[in-house]
Amino acid sequence: MNQPNCGRAIFNFSQRLSVMLYRMFVTLLTLAFLWSALLPEVALAQTTAPPAPTSKTPTSIQPYLDRVIKQLTEFRLDNGLKFIVLERHQAPVVSFLTYADVGGVDEPDGKTGVAHFLEHLAFKGTKRIGTKDYNAEKPLLDRLEQLDTQIRAAKAAGKTEELAKLQAEFDRVELQATKLSKQNEMGQIVEQAGGVGLNANTSTEATRYFYSFPANKLELWMSLESERFLEPVLSRDFYKEKEVILEERRLRVENSPIGLMIEKFIDAAYKVHPYRRPVIGYDQDIRNLTPDDVQKFFNNYYVPSNLAIAIVGDVNPNEVKRLAQIYFGRFPAKTKAVQPIPTEPPQAQTREVTVELPSQPWYLEGYHRPAVTHPDNAVYEIIAGLLSNGRTSRLYKSLVEQKRLALAAQGFSGFPGDKYPNLMLFYALTAPGHTVDELAAGLRTEIDKLKTEPVTDAELQRVKTQARADLLRTLDSNMGMAQQLLEYEVKTGSWRNLFKQLDEIAAVTAADVQRVAKASFTAENRTIGKLLSKQG
Structure with missing residues (x-):
């Protein structure tokens, strides 16, 4: 994941025993891992056995836990947003991770892929970041959504001549909107301030946004990250990003034998639980998603009580709390939407x-x-x-x-x-x-x-x-x-x-x-x- 909005989840398989880190499907998440099995590195992993235990091997991790407890501060803002802050002063750097407790399992039927799509769009900016003139840009974005609706109707009715005219106008308006946007401005801000690792991933159960900054950029992170989820513009570059995601699916699923195999396998293993659906989404669902679909999903799940943030590094927890109240305290408290998750019945036969x-x-x-x-x-x-x-x-x-x-x-x-x-x-x-x-x-x-x-x-x-x-x-x-x-x-x-x-x-x-x-x-x-x- 070298690009900030590529949307490919990370699987850290070398830690499969000890932690439940990044158990993501996203179909491609697991596919990427299975593809890697074709490479010698997988077959040759762990070429040496771990050292044999001795009488000095500790039997409990409690001493390590005790040290963490002394360095860890946790607090919750009045709006419900949870912070975990761990002080580590060995180097003047800080890592930040925003965890949204929402993933593929929370998507409505017929809207598969919306959580992953939202993750892509979360890098496109806000009303102030990523735009040259939002007041001029917004009517164009709204017009694109209207034209897209009309194009769908024309396609369904087989109106070829009308479809060509609508598509021409769509292309013209999209070009105008693109000229008013500042591509990857958020990434540029982060990079110019010394930030590294700006990225995100989506899994069956969560969406994670993360990067690291020099320790003296704590307030800049607070400003950028809070605005990102306070006033995101989820319609910016929407249709271009849809093509990126469709190509991602073609590469990782339709044009990958093991990708297709995994999708069919998981569909056979589950009959009612949403684990059976690919996190990247089904092709037709992705094609039918609209900016309004993504905005509704964001409004339902990206609420303070459904977000958690970890900050680890060279920070003062009191300063973190002060800034968190200033920047993230702006978020209004709101109840998270609840999508009923059906229980998978016991399997009765192979x-x-x-x-x-x-x-x-x-x-x-x-x-x-x-x-x-x-x-x-x-x-x-x-x-x-x-x-x-x-x-x-x-x-x-x-x-x-x-x-x-x-x-x-x-x-x-x-x-x-x-x-x-x-x-x-x-x-x-x-x-x-x-x-x-x-x-x-x-x-x-x-x-x-x-x-x-x-x-x-x-x-x-x-x-x-x-x-x-x-x-x-x-x-x-x-x-x-x-x-x-x-x-x-x-x-x-x-x-x-x-x-x-x-x-x-x-x-x-x-x-x-x-x-x-x-x-x-x-x-x-x-x-x-x-x-x-x-x-x-």
Whole structure:
């Protein structure tokens, strides 16, 4: 994500055990990861095992938590907006992350992709930023929306001559509007002030906006970020951005065999829960979205009580609170809209989807599991680590090294999100000369071992040690800490659960692994996806 409004969510798979960071679908979110499995880096990840635990290995992360508590301040403005501020004075830099508790699952039927579309438009500016003359620009933006409605009607009625005239006027008005806009002015302001990493991502459950500044630019960030969500102009460059998103979907889904496979697989795994829908949206839904659709979605969900902000770095929490009240206190309190989320019924039999495309064959297998707040969440994370975490994992050693059935074989827990009951997903890319059915048998063998053979203490401890190391590496950066604090604050009710999770992982036993494996890895709970190579 090198461009600020590219809208592609980030998956940090190396931390799959220890944190629920960025469990996003956005279809392309997961697709990007699966594509990366084609590269040697994925198959060769974690080339060395974590160090074996010693008697000096700490059994609790409590000392680390105690230090964080001393440096952390949290407060909520009167309008409901939550702030978490963590002081880190090692360098004069600060990372900022704004977390909107809204994603693909909250979209109305027929409006898929609106959350991701909004994320793109949030970089287009406000009534003061991104425009040369908003009073002159606004009538043109309104006229474009009117013309778009008329163009749709003309297309539906087959009025070719009228359609050509309307399109010509649309192009003329759009050119006028473009001349009044200042392209990427927000990005330029940030860059000129020394800011880095301006970006955002959308997932099934959240939208995140983030970048970092020198410590002396705290007030500039307050000004820019508060105005961005106080008076955004969501119709600016709307139709150009729609084409960008449609091209994004074509690249990541229609023109990608594994992209199409994932979309069909998740649709088979879920029947009623909105996890079944791609976060980027369906093609026809994206085409039919209007500026009014995006504005209504913004009005419903981008309310103070549904936003949370983490600020980590060289800051004074008292100054942060003073400025937050000045800038973000301007937001009127408002009740968040509630989109009912249907409960996915238990799966009663194996589901299977097969796709034939010009592609190297892939095999996917998923099992339903409970949400991140379930008491067994840590057990599922351990299982994911045992089977999938690097070259020492069971799937890599068995399917890639020993049997040579696969070029890559991995899995992870929390697909396509983890706020609600989700999937543990396994996948494998076939090696030349082998079939997906061979992969299915090999994968099933390793899964069944978890049900019939207790995990050894040494193997269990290795995975726990790796989980601890992964988390601490993540928390070493200001942005990593900001991301994790908000993920746990919003999804589990407290940022403290970020540290509690690691103690829960440490407490997992071999009996827990066997118990959960027996309950979850059943034929009735299984969804299978086969991407077969289409012949000539």
